[in-house]
Amino acid sequence: MRLAPLEQLSPRQAEISERITSRRGGTRGPFLVWLRSPELCERVEALGAFCRFESALPLRLRELSLLIASRHFDAQYSWNAHIEKAVDAGVAREGLERLARREDPGFVDDEEQLLYRFATEILEDHFVSDETFAAGLATFGDQGLVDLIGSLGNFSMLAMLLNTFQVDLQPGRPEPFPDIHGFTRVESAGHHGGRTEPV
Known part of the structure; x- marks a missing residue:
């Protein structure tokens, strides 16, 4: 640190x-x-x-929002601290492994994939499309969407703090992102801020 x-x-x-x-x-x-x-x-x-x-969001979606912000900001500490919590809450590990590789996670659960789409649009594009907003409102309700934005803001601030002050990874835990070593990006090819097109 x-x-x-x-x-x-x-x-x-x-x-x-x-x-x-x-x-x-x-x-x-x-x-x-x-x-x-x-x-x-x-x-x-x-x-x-x-x-x-x-938060009004179910536990698995709270944990997923944290992991999405962690991957967006390359915050390995918070990813390591929460990936098992997300899996235990019901998020598919395979989808999270794709997210860690900056791939579309392709979650089978419709709510999880919608939350990923909603969060990715606001984090990367800084706007949410009418279609995604309408789907989010129908699925999560107005309180759920407000809580989601609050969560993404909070978890983004956490990620920025971890990386700015270089908070050490937990002892014995691996580096979870293939393009990040320590606090340095080691591979810029294909970097799109957190999303690649589905394969």
Whole structure:
């Protein structure tokens, strides 16, 4: 990591760290960076907890939205932290492996493929087509779409933090993306920001 370890926490940092540990089982990874700005950390943690645990989206779609943002921003730490959670929640591993290779995941589940399409349009094109929006609204409802955008924003911010401060991968975990080594892109051919055409 680019920042030196936190040797001693201020009373406010310690208070927030204890709260994070009570909810998440430890203060690790990105929170060791967020704590440098304790008031931001408190708000980011609350938003992240809502997106992960309380959003109107089903659990598997919450986890999928995190992985889509992780792949879009090449955030290997968050991918490693959540791929098994997504699989356990019901997302097909084969589709996630294609996503990790920047291929269309081709999810068999219609909701998962629609969420992928919706998220990819806004992340890459910065707009959502009328057709995709109408399908998303019919499937996820207005609260679901608002929560999806909140989740993508939160998970994108998380990914940017992980990569900016070069938060180390979890011990013993592999690098999940074939075009990323450490914090460097090793293969630019075929890079389209997160999507390739289906084969």
